Amino acid sequence: MNSITHELPLRAAPHAHDRSSVDRIMLKVCLALSPATAYGLYLFGWPAIILFVVTLLAAVATEALCLRLAGLPLQRLLDGSALLTGWLYAATLPPWAPWWIGAGGVAFGLIVGKHLYGGIGQNLFNPAMLARVAVLISFPVQLTTWVNPMPLGSELAPGFVDALAIIFANADYAAHLSAAPSGVDAMTGASWLGASKVAVGAGTDVGQWLAADFPLTAAFSGHIRGSLGETSALLILVGGLWLIWARVISWHIPASMLGMLSLCAWLASHFNGHLFPGPLFQLTTGAAMLGAFFIATDYVTSPASATGKLLFGAGCGLLLFTIRSWGSFPEGVAFAVLFMNALTPLIDRFIKPRAYGRTLGGKTLKHSDMRKIV
Amino acid sequence: MFAPRLFGSGKIRGGVHPDGRKDATSDRPILTNLPLPSRLYVPLNQHSGDDALPLVRPGDRVLKGQLIGKASGRVSASIHAPTSGTVLAIEAVTMPHPSGLPAMAVIIEPDGDDRWIEIPTPPDPFSLDPDVLASKVEEAGVVGMGGAIFPAAIKLRQGRRFEIQTLIINGSECEPFLTTDDRLMQERADEIVEGTRLIRKIIEAYRAVIAIEDNKPAAIAAIQAAANKVGAIEVMVVPAHYPMGSAKQLIQAVTGLEVPAGKRSNDIGVLVHNVATAWAIQQALVYGKPLLSRVTTVAGACVAQPQNVEVLFGTPIEHVFKVCGGLTGVPARLLMGGPMMGQILPSLDVPIIKGSSGVLALSKAEVNAHTSSPCIRCARCVDACPMGLVPLEMARNSRADKLDAAQEFGLRDCILCGSCAYVCPSHIPLVQYFEYAKGELADRRSSQQKQEYTKGLIDARKERLEQERLAKEAAKAAKEAAKAAKDAARAAAKAEKEAAQAKTQHPESTTTSPADNCVREEQP
Numbered sequence: 075m076n077s078i079t080h081e082l083p084l085r086a087a088p089h090a091h092d093r094s095s096v097d098r099i100m101l102k103v104c105l106a107l108s109p110a111t112a113y114g115l116y117l118f119g120w121p122a123i124i125l126f127v128v129t130l131l132a133a134v135a136t137e138a139l140c141l142r143l144a145g146l147p148l149q150r151l152l153d154g155s156a157l158l159t160g161w162l163y164a165a166t167l168p169p170w171a172p173w174w175i176g177a178g179g180v181a182f183g184l185i186v187g188k189h190l191y192g193g194i195g196q197n198l199f200n201p202a203m204l205a206r207v208a209v210l211i212s213f214p215v216q217l218t219t220w221v222n223p224m225p226l227g228s229e230l231a232p233g234f235v236d237a238l239a240i241i242f243a244n245a246d247y248a249a250h251l252s253a254a255p256s257g258v259d260a261m262t263g264a265s266w267l268g269a270s271k272v273a274v275g276a277g278t279d280v281g282q283w284l285a286a287d288f289p290l291t292a293a294f295s296g297h298i299r300g301s302l303g304e305t306s307a308l309l310i311l312v313g314g315l316w317l318i319w320a321r322v323i324s325w326h327i328p329a330s331m332l333g334m335l336s337l338c339a340w341l342a343s344h345f346n347g348h349l350f351p352g353p354l355f356q357l358t359t360g361a362a363m364l365g366a367f368f369i370a371t372d373y374v375t376s377p378a379s380a381t382g383k384l385l386f387g388a389g390c391g392l393l394l395f396t397i398r399s400w401g402s403f404p405e406g407v408a409f410a411v412l413f414m415n416a417l418t419p420l421i422d423r424f425i426k427p428r429a430y431g432r433t434l435g436g437k438t439l440k441h442s443d444m445r446k447i448v
Numbered sequence: 449m450f451a452p453r454l455f456g457s458g459k460i461r462g463g464v465h466p467d468g469r470k471d472a473t474s475d476r477p478i479l480t481n482l483p484l485p486s487r488l489y490v491p492l493n494q495h496s497g498d499d500a501l502p503l504v505r506p507g508d509r510v511l512k513g514q515l516i517g518k519a520s521g522r523v524s525a526s527i528h529a530p531t532s533g534t535v536l537a538i539e540a541v542t543m544p545h546p547s548g549l550p551a552m553a554v555i556i557e558p559d560g561d562d563r564w565i566e567i568p569t570p571p572d573p574f575s576l577d578p579d580v581l582a583s584k585v586e587e588a589g590v591v592g593m594g595g596a597i598f599p600a601a602i603k604l605r606q607g608r609r610f611e612i613q614t615l616i617i618n619g620s621e622c623e624p625f626l627t628t629d630d631r632l633m634q635e636r637a638d639e640i641v642e643g644t645r646l647i648r649k650i651i652e653a654y655r656a657v658i659a660i661e662d663n664k665p666a667a668i669a670a671i672q673a674a675a676n677k678v679g680a681i682e683v684m685v686v687p688a689h690y691p692m693g694s695a696k697q698l699i700q701a702v703t704g705l706e707v708p709a710g711k712r713s714n715d716i717g718v719l720v721h722n723v724a725t726a727w728a729i730q731q732a733l734v735y736g737k738p739l740l741s742r743v744t745t746v747a748g749a750c751v752a753q754p755q756n757v758e759v760l761f762g763t764p765i766e767h768v769f770k771v772c773g774g775l776t777g778v779p780a781r782l783l784m785g786g787p788m789m790g791q792i793l794p795s796l797d798v799p800i801i802k803g804s805s806g807v808l809a810l811s812k813a814e815v816n817a818h819t820s821s822p823c824i825r826c827a828r829c830v831d832a833c834p835m836g837l838v839p840l841e842m843a844r845n846s847r848a849d850k851l852d853a854a855q856e857f858g859l860r861d862c863i864l865c866g867s868c869a870y871v872c873p874s875h876i877p878l879v880q881y882f883e884y885a886k887g888e889l890a891d892r893r894s895s896q897q898k899q900e901y902t903k904g905l906i907d908a909r910k911e912r913l914e915q916e917r918l919a920k921e922a923a924k925a926a927k928e929a930a931k932a933a934k935d936a937a938r939a940a941a942k943a944e945k946e947a948a949q950a951k952t953q954h955p956e957s958t959t960t961s962p963a964d965n966c967v968r969e970e971q972p
């Protein structure tokens with residue numbers, strides 16, 4: 075045996091690997107999302123399930139098409155990134171939105187938000203949030219119609235065939251309503267964020283209104299009007315904490331985003347409780363939790379360094395509070411995240427970790443500085 | 449705050465926890481007295497720096513321990529005959545480096561007698577002057593055996609020029625599979641401790657610490673016992689955490705200090721030597737034995753009997769594998785060194801050299817190589833980097849040949865430890881990019897140096913011409929000046945004469961002449 079043939083091409087060290095892979099990471103994120111989503115699907119019944127499946131299928135189909143057009147191997151589909159984009163997008167939709175909102179939106183997000191940039195890892199903006207903002211601006215009515223929870227198997231829940239009609243034929247909810255027993259006056263309503271905005275606009279004291287009407291425990295557990303996979307702050311928190319524990323995401327973005335949102339809300343409600351709801355309302359409604367743990371933490375579109383992440387999260391939190399308080403839309407997670415996405419390259423350029431043997435500015439460490447650092 | 453910090457927390461930044469896989473070899477004793485191979489291929493360069501000059505010719509008979517290559521150049525190390533025999537040739541052989549580039553080697557046919565050259569009993573090293581000891585280390589051809597292969601004597605002499613607070617003897621051995629330092633510490637603890645004391649004497653360090661990772665309890669116990677016998681040598685247990693064995697990281701763990709970028713550890717009063725180097729230095733100073741062999745770990749799923757063996761330098765790797773029962777199946781990777789930083793071997797013919805800490809024949813499962821996919825910016829590499837760099841950006845820029853940007857994200861500080869690539873879920877060969885970029889930068893620097901050198905030559909020539917011109921002009925001017933001076937002198941003499949004549953009438957008019965002198969003094 076004079077010369078040995080290597081089975082694999084010659085490569086530099088290391089010749090070992092921790093066995094992590096992109097598909098496994100994506101899978102873990104999906105796993106972490108599933109309790110909250112499963113609960114949402116249960117809560118909003120067959121229409122939500124159909125919308126969810128259609129959106130995911132559309133995501134995979136779009137990804138396959140784009141890979142094909144780009145001449146890339148279809149195995150890339152297995153990395154799960156498109157599935158995750160579809161999932162996240164679906165989770166932020168009103169649970170009974172028509173099918174084309176789901177399918178069209180995710181196709182737009184993947185094509186414009188990801189593949190036009192050059193595919194996975196190249197995009198500047200979070201594709202799911204880009205899709206979300208695009209449909210919100212284009213179809214505000216469909217995107218702001220929220221049904222009350224009607225858990226699978228409950229009296230009011232539409233059956234599978236009704237659900238098909240609702241999602242595909244855009245059947246009027248009223249048709250379904252007529253079947254409802256008397257006493258239920260509305261199947262749909264504004265989201266809680268929207269309602270609080272209306273209340274403020276009408277000059278109601280928001281503090282009192284919340285104290286009287288807002289079901290905090292239900293909002294935390296998830297039995298509340300809201301998007302398909304966003305209602306249960308608790309289950310999202312569980313999934314998010316598990317992701318941190320599993321080292322899929324780091325704590326920096328969720329902590330700084332939720333921390334900043336709470337801080338702003340606390341200060342504002344402390345000084346003007348008539349106009350501003352407090353932190354608990356902010357944290358348990360809308361996409362705050364989902365955004366902090368699953369959307370803002372998107373690897374591709376958030377900074378790489380720990381300090382950069384803290385800054386990014388804090389920026390998201392601040393913008394979120396600003397948009398919710400003064401913007402024209404009741405919810406602002408998508409806008410806040412997209413705005414910070416745009417700043418990410420800048421953050422990454424200027425905020426780097428301190429290198430060993432150097433100061434934060436990149437200068438050679440002096441012996442005297444060192445004692446302060448260590 | 450102001451007192452120098454002497455103790456670290458044992459922590460390093462980033463890093464990874466690769467599967468150790470040391471069990472296969474850590475409990476088996478070192479196999480010594482291997483059967484001699486039919487040929488030894490002893491390279492004249494087994495160290496960082498210049499080749500040693502060969503002192504023998506084909507046909508010469510050599511004895512074990514005889515000097516066959518003399519250190520030459522500023523950084524170099526001596527080479528000795530590992531056994532007795534006949535020099536067959538001095539020619540280029542393939543070296544244990546992935547490039548497979550050849551280097552000159554003395555090829556020796558062993559005579560089987562393994563007859564030593566006569567070594568006079570050396571005087572007690574503890575009674576000798578540190579400089580004398582450093583020279584003896586130099587004569588023995590000792591180099592850094594942890595992988596740096598930097599001539600040990602040079603490092604010791606550098607250490608003597610600084611005030612060294614802490615001497616660290618590196619027994620951390622953080623690379624998976626490798627157990628050579630582990631076994632050495634278990635079996636030759638007294639020698640290592642004595643070596644440590646000798647190094648400490650040479651560099652006059654205040655403190656000597658032997659640092660061992662906590663995954664080697666037997667080695668810790670053995671070294672602790674040996675250190676207790678003599679006292680004043682500390683044993684520090686550091687966590688098993690790759691790359692703890694890298695000098696910069698170990699210094700951080702043991703002392704809490706960081707080596708400033710671009711400086712040496714000497715600058716912060718720290719010197720690091722490997723345990724195997726301490727052993728080699730002890731052998732050289734106590735017994736006068738030159739460095740002829742080393743303990744190397746032979747392991748990996750494709751090795752029939754993984755174990756540590758003490759191998760003569762120049763032994764072909766094929767022979768080493770044969771001693772260990774041969775290879776089972778075709779290895780996916782054949783390496784010299786550990787899996788994290790080791791290098792792919794171009795063939796089985798390459799010899800064991802002073803820096804060979806291990807030879808590994810890894811299976812496909814152990815390597816776990818995959819084709820790479822695009823970076824998903826997960827920042828796992830950033831978290832894993834012990835140097836606090838941004839590997840993803842370094843790689844992206846290196847790939848696009850934007851070397852300056854790559855530098856900005858830390859390329860110049862990268863120690864090529866491979867932690868980043870180890871955790872990259874996209875299997876991006878990050879280190880390969882860094883090696884490439886570092887190579888390009890070195891080329892760029894050397895071509896710049898060349899340019900500067902050429903420019904220097906041109907400038908020098910210009911300057912010379914200019915000077916010649918000036919000299920000519922000066923000569924001409926001088927001539928003219930001389931002529932003028934002559935005229936002036938003549939005139940002056942005439943004037944003086946007149947003045948002298950006048951002086952007899954007006955003595956105060958001579959005061960003009962000192963002012964004249966002043967002007968002349970200012971001119972040059």
Ligand code: SF4
Nearest residue numbers: 823825826827829872
């Ligand atoms: S670990 Fe790999 S995929 Fe993740 S950021 Fe670093 S280079 Fe990119």
Ligand code: SF4
Nearest residue numbers: 833862863865866868
């Ligand atoms: S190889 Fe370089 S960039 Fe990668 S972890 Fe090690 S020091 Fe950091």
